[in-house]
Amino acid sequence: MYNIIKKKGMEIMISLYDVRNNKIEPDETKITVELRGLSTDTKPTEINNKAIDNGSTFIEIDTGKIYFYDLENQEWKEVE
Numbered sequence: 001m002y003n004i005i006k007k008k009g010m011e012i013m014i015s016l017y018d019v020r021n022n023k024i025e026p027d028e029t030k031i032t033v034e035l036r037g038l039s040t041d042t043k044p045t046e047i048n049n050k051a052i053d054n055g056s057t058f059i060e061i062d063t064g065k066i067y068f069y070d071l072e073n074q075e076w077k078e079v080e
Contacts, residue, residue, distance in 0.1 A: 030071070032056050039063045043076045 017023055030053040035043070039060040045052055056069040058076055067076040 027053075035059070036061050039065065043067065045069075045074050 028050070030051045031047060032053045033047065033056045035056070035058045037043075037058065037060065039062055043058050051071065052069050054069060054071045058067040058069070059065070060067075066079045068079060069075075070077050
């Protein structure tokens with residue numbers, strides 16, 4: 001996974017490496033996200049034409065419910 005940090009109009013890309021010092025290239029078609037919204041908000045399945053990846057989370061701030069995204073079935077599953 002990689003992150004782009006924006007600070008005062010600058011973008012800094014952070015590259016990650018595995019234990020063998022091989023650079024880990026990001027999958028440009030999917031993203032892992034942590035989202036927050038109301039229970040009435042539509043939970044997205046993609047952002048900016050990129051599929052939301054497995055393990056992404058959505059927290060409903062009005063109910064406290066937590067959801068994980070299941071890419072294979074393209075649905076948000078509530079943590080019970």
